[in-house]
Amino acid sequence: MILSVVFALLFYAATILLVVGVARKIAVYARTPAPLKIPVAPAPLTRAGVVWRMTKEITVFRSLFFSNKWIWLFGWMFHVALALVLARHLRYFTEPVWGWVALIQPFGKYAAFAMIAGLAGLWARRFLVDRVRYITSLSDHLMLALLMAIALSGLGIKYLSHTDIVDIKAYMLGLMYFDWQPLPADGFVLLHFSLVITLMVVFPISKLLHAPGMFFAPTRTQVDDAREVRHTAGWTAE
Amino acid sequence: MAKATFDTPELKPHQEVVDLPTVKPGTMHHLKTFPAKPVHNESIGYPGELVDDWQDKAVQRLGELVEGSKALRVFLDTCVKCGACTDKCHYFLGTQDPNNMPVARQDLLRSVYRRYFTFAGKHFPKLVGAKDFDKPMLDDWYNYFHQCSQCRRCSVFCPYGIDTAEISMAAREVMDSIGVGQKYCNEILGKVHKVGNNLGLPEPALVDTLEGLEEDVEEDTGVLVRFPVDQKGADVLLITPSADFFAEPHIDGLIGYGKVFHQAGISWTLSSYASEAANFSMFIGSADNLKKTAMRIREAALELGVKRIIVGECGHAWRVAYSFWNTLIGPFDFLDPKYPVPQHIVEFTYDLIQRGALELDKEANDHRRITFHDSCNVARASRMGNIPGGQFILPREVIKAAANNFFDMAPDTIHEKTFCCGGGGGLLTDDLMELRVKGAMPRMQALKQVVEENDVNTLVAICAICKTQFAKVLPYYQFDSHMITSLHEVVGDAIQLGAKE
Incomplete structure (x- = not known):
């Protein structure tokens, strides 16, 4: 029972750190002025055009595709698989399980392997490509190790330890409704949970900020209308 | 200055793009552009030499810049070190020095930012590659942030739009603020403030030059084409880089502008007060100087009572004009609202061609087989015309209207993927010739x-x-230095003077 309580408290703390940390960062990004117009041309002439530009960046990683096919392949594979896996995990947090979540379960199962393949490809580049090796720091390896370990421990729960996931779901729902239930004390479960908690905590203080950050890059999100609309902000508004 | 002691890279036969080089750390570590003298720094509002408490001052200035720039703040946080930019910089491709890979160049500043401004960098510097701003780091900043031409090619390829130009501008501003400036940029900016142009060409010399030009053109063509200065009440104020007033091939472009205005019958003038389109303040990321230098143009336009402002052939000047003028020196409610403000000379000529207002003889350019180099600031930081990418279309259409033989270079080296000439961003100085x-x-x-x-x-x-x-580097690669030609020289040569009179 001690473990159940410890993990419950850790989950609450990690959730607060994640939500507050990311919200704070987003607030700072939003508040910081962009004094000059700096869209990278050719840029859209309308707000709707910018939405379309960003949609392509987020869904198919357009710039990365034209930049480097290997990074695109591994990176896109990892992110899409991660999205599927996360969506699949919603079934542990909902009762009854939403229809579309039930629908994607079979895909989500295989997505874990795609996720690992993507991570492995990205990690291999950090050793094999001299340019990427040069710019890699210890934290870049650790981040990949963390994600890889989360994926592997998740697979461990599914394929090796055969933990009763009904118990896990009861524990997660218990956390959400403050009605704590016993945590199945399986090694893979504890490992998986610990790693996810770690990821939640480091998110707001690491390069994972690229997720919210990319929505604030003036080079991509500004409209190309400098001559038509007078833009001022920060020191240019003084 | 001693003759260059470096090897010119070898070009491959029948190949569009260069081979991917391997990393060779430190190949350009020796290259240090001449530092500004105290008088240069002071003339543009910076401390003359390295201040006593420079580390604290630099960190403080960096903090202010991050507070004031969404771009800088976001770019310093979002890089995941994916490596997409690592083979995109012309300086890396040409030198193999890994610090010329965009992400590594950014990391020189990012590592300092992390050390002083982030939780991870303050408490676990080794883990995240955070570093102190010490003397070796300052030296690296000075060397490598003066090996970036701020061309933005890396930004096109970055999944998050991270623009190394913004980071290198910030680094130069931080260095200037502690008294470590670059001679080339700071001396030139001082001249603009004092004399009115980068060359330091005073008004009488400018008037003289332009009178001489009128005589030359009349001798060549038999037609008097005017090159007016400070003519109040002219329709158009032309703001052009001062290189157009004296050097080849620039001056032939100026002659071309003159012929276009002449045949269109539109009155125009230069300004001796604002006789410079260039604004090197952008290169050094200096907000105060950027505004002050741009403001001369508003003042000149008001003083001369013109209806329109047109900008001559200059890359970074067009970026400043197109993207920043409205912000810095607008609104332009005193100008004719029928025309965009500012307008590029290529937009102006293109419109005239569309309207049939120019009589062009393409055969006059039959001796030329032409290709077009998209200049980085025009290509990636501005626009022409009213559709995205007009900055690629209009110059090519103008060339094709004036000449029969046009050939584009490889697709990966033009338009928004264009390669910098190698001399932009405040690096056009002999002490950086190797770079x-x-x-x-x-x-x-x-x-x-x-x-x-x-x-x-x-x-x-x-x-x-x-x-x-x-003009300077073509011979290093066994090309004729006279290959480089102003777009408006091609236009000017095709214009049939007198045909419309």
Whole structure:
């Protein structure tokens, strides 16, 4: 029972750190002025055009595709698989399980392997490509190790330890409704949970900020209308 | 100055783009551009030499810049070190120095930012590659942030739009603020403030030069084409880089503008007070100087009572004009609202051609086999016309209207993927010749291909820096330095003076 309580408290703390940390960062990004117009041309002439530009960046990683096919392949594979896996995990947090979540379960199962393949490809580049090796720091390896370990421990729960996931779901729902239930004390479960908690905590203080950050890059999100609309902000508004 | 002691990179036959180089750390570590003298720094509002408490001051200034720039703040946080940019910089391709990979260049500043401003960097510096701002780091900043031409090519390829130009501008501003400036940029900016242009050409000399030009053109063509200065009540104020007043091939472009205005019958004038389109303040990331330098143009336009402002062939000046003028010196409610403010000379000429207002004889350019170099600031930081990418279309259409033989270079080296000439961003100085020659290599490779396959003999550009740079580096690659030509020289040569009179 001690473990159940410890993990419950850790989950609450990690959730607060994640939500507050990311919200704070987003607030700072939003508040910081962009004094000059700096869209990278050719840029859209309308707000709707910018939405379309960003949609392509987020869904198919357009710039990365034209930049480097290997990074695109591994990176896109990892992110899409991660999205599927996360969506699949919603079934542990909902009762009854939403229809579309039930629908994607079979895909989500295989997505874990795609996720690992993507991570492995990205990690291999950090050793094999001299340019990427040069710019890699210890934290870049650790981040990949963390994600890889989360994926592997998740697979461990599914394929090796055969933990009763009904118990896990009861524990997660218990956390959400403050009605704590016993945590199945399986090694893979504890490992998986610990790693996810770690990821939640480091998110707001690491390069994972690229997720919210990319929505604030003036080079991509500004409209190309400098001559038509007078833009001022920060020191240019003084 | 001693003769260059470096090897010019070798170009491959029949190849569009350069081979991917391997990393060779430190190949350009020795290259340090001449530092500004105290008088240069002070003339533009910075401390003359390295201040006593420079580390604290630098960190403090960096903090202010991050507070005031969404771009800088976001770019310093979002890089995941994916490596997409690592093979995109012409200086890396030409030098193999890994610090010339965009992400590594950014990391020189990012590592300092992390050390002083982030939780991870304050408490676990080794883990996240955070570093103190010490003397070796300052030296690295000085060397490598003066090996970035702020061309934004890396930004096009970055999944998050991270723009190394913004980071290198910030780094130069931080260095200036502690008294570590670059001679080339700071001396030139001082001249603009004092005399009115980068060359330090005073008004009488400018008037003289332009009178001489009128005589030359009249001798050549038999027609009096005017090159007016300070003519109150003219319709158009032309703001052009001062290189156009004296150097080849720039001046032939100026003659071209004059012929276009002449045939269109539109009155125009230059300003002796604002006789410079260039604004090097952008290169050093100096907000105060950027505004002050731009403001001369508003003042000149008001003083002369013009209806329109047109900008001559200059890359970074067009970025400042197109993207920043409205913000810095607008609104332009005193100008004729029928025309965009500012307007590029290529937009102006293009409109005239569309309206049939110019009589062009393409055969006059039959001796030329032309290719076009998209200048980085025009290509990636501005626009022409009313559709995205007009900055690629309009110059090519104008060339094709004035000449029969046009050939584009390889697709990966033009439009928004264009390679910098190698001399932009405040690096067009002889003390950086090694960098300029090596950085030009990707452009030279693409040029070599069209020379081999299409017998191209003319490289047209619309940027004063590109023109000067190419005139200097073309011979290093066994090309004729006279290949580089102003776009409006091609136009001017095709114009049939007198045909419309």
